[in-house]
Amino acid sequence: MKLQDRMTSNLREITLASRLFLALAALSLCVAVALLAWYQGAFTPTLRVVFFAGTADGMYQGMAVKLVGFKVGAVDGISINNDLRVRVTLKIDRKYVPMIDAGATIRLAREGLIGGNVLEIRPGSGDAGPITRQSILRYEREPSIETAAATLVDQMTPIVINVTQITEYFSNPESEFRQAIRNVNRTAASLNEASGELKKLIAVTADRVDRGEARLGAALDTAGRLMNSAEASVAVMDRSLRRIDAALPGIASKMDESLENIRATSETVRRMVNGELTAVVGETGGLVSDSADVMRGAKRAWPVSGLVEPRQELLLRLDSGGGLSPVPVGGPAGR
Amino acid sequence: MQYALLLLAVLAVAGCGSAPPQSPADVRRDRMVETGDRAQRAVARGELERAAMLYAEALRQAESIEDFGATGLYALNLAAVRQALGEADAADRALAKVLDAPRRHDGARLAEAAGRRAQLALDAGRLDATEAWLERAERECGAPACGARTALLGLRGRLVLERGSAEEARQYAKRALDASRADANREEEANALRLDGRAAARLGHAGEAEKQLNQALDIDKELALPRKIAQDLLELAEAALLRGDRAVASEYGDRALEVSRAAGARPQQEAARRLMEKLR
DSSP states (O other): OHHHHHHHHHHHHHHHHHHHHHHHHHHHHHHHHHHHHHHTTTTSOEEEEEEEESOOTTOOTTOEEEETTEEEEEEEEEEEOTTSOEEEEEEEEGGGGGGSBTTOEEEEEESTTTSOEEEEEEOOOSTTOBOOTTOEEEEEEOOOHHHHHHHHHHHHHHHHHHHHHHHHHHHOTTSHHHHHHHHHHHHHHHHHHHHHHHHHHHHHHHHHHHHTOTTHHHHHHHHHHHHHHHHHHHHHHHHHHHHHHHHHHHHHHHHHHHHHHHHHHHHHHHHIIIIIHHHHHHHHHHHHHHHHHHHHHHHHSTTHHHHSOOOOOEEEEOOTTOOOEEEEOOSOOBO | OHHHHHHHHHHHHHHHHSOOOOOHHHHHHHHHHHHHHHHHHHHHHTOHHHHHHHHHHHHHHHHHTTOHHHHHHHHHHHHHHHHHTTOHHHHHHHHHHHHTOGGGBOHHHHHHHHHHHHHHHHHTTOHHHHHHHHHHHHHHOOTTTOOOHHHHHHHHHHHHHHTTOHHHHHHHHHHHHHHHHHHTOHHHHHHHHHHHHHHHHHTTOHHHHHHHHHHHHHHHHHTTOHHHHHHHHHHHHHHHHHTTOHHHHHHHHHHHHHHHHHHTOHHHHHHHHHHHHHHO
16 A cells, blocks of 8 residues: 555656656747747847849848848848739848938849858938838849950940951952052052153253254153143042042041940949959958968867867978978077 | 756867967968968979969068068078079079078078078089088088088089089089988988989999989989989980980980979970980
């Protein structure tokens, strides 16, 4: 009887203990869920605003929304409208609401060169007042390096085409320019010939005038013919030059166009180099430097420090054969 | 109680696992040493241009914190790499950082720097300058800190050989060989054998020269030193030429050209080309 009482009492104790344990476990689970929910912002008062985008590429639910580098909210939902526009709903932490005006712009940006995408809020002029429930914000995509490169290619294409056209025009033997130049060359050659003949004739004429010869009339006739021929040549040359003159404005305009394109392109390149690329390179540099710092810290931390060999400075010692053989530096070497 | 102990243990491990704090000065020094390490790795990979760039940066960092020890070290390393690249003027400028400030560096560093300047002068055929710098290096090189003694012996042997005393050069080579074996310095052992081989060739002992040079080649191959292998092959070609065997000389020349081309060793590549032109 006594044994039965003891057993009953023990069983009661075990039951009580197991119930207590279960209650504690359930309580812990509830606390954990509550903590997780709190961490996820379930108890944070929020405000929902909307923006429309052309594509949902790079966006996902839960994605961070940042204002001057601070996380102020997250993407609450992404849906598609009948007109194929993407509607994105943002959940903004209420305490940041006064800092965001209804004229603000949402921008899809990348965190560093290899970082993930974030939505960045760019403050507006402030005239529209703070955002309210279901405010519709403006959206823009950050121009990527690929876009910049594509723009550059687009701008370069007409330049290349123009240069090709000009080169073809000048090198084409049938072009008016080449024909005109040929004519000018031919005419200049015949003028040169005529000038020689004329010089000879004048010399002969002067000689004969001096001698009072009767054949002077015939000589003057010949001179007249030559003068006529020269006049014809000059007329041809004049025509050719006129044609060149007519063609030149077209060429000049094409050159002007090309130069303007080159100027615009160089401006794009300058902007890329001064702005976008510098930022990318700067961020990469920071990333590399941060990674190096992290690695340095990890190497010095236990237990990794025990696995990493202590640093040993090496000297490329003098080698009579001109080789490069490193040896550990022993002791202080500076005075 | 057990949970409390476990929690304490976890906290203790986390405490041990955290990196000790570093002062900005430590961070600067760490960065400098790291740049030096990267340069060293570049040397090991045979990327000498990159190594030179990194040593120059490490030198700049050392100078910016007036760390004379590191300045001397990186200046010497930079000079060694520049010399290997065939950029004698740049190597000389790096050495000036040590030699122009003798009060900041100890004897061992000064001996290294003077020895390297002597080597540059010897390569350029300026024998009087070689003599002067070699004397200074020998003066500064005091035991036991100075590890350049054997190299200086080898350089003295090379100078003597250039001055035409092949017999004396062989004596220096013998001393250098003994010293290198005593120090277990395989690179200098091969250098001494190469010097001996060259001196023997100058004396007309082609067979002996080839024997010594082949030993040097074996060591250099074992140590995988491409520039030295190319040098050995060039010397072997000269020795074969001395025997009048143009075919063998040409084969050695081809091998030297191939090795120096693969290693990107410009001076040896040019020497091999000159030899091949001579053989045509």
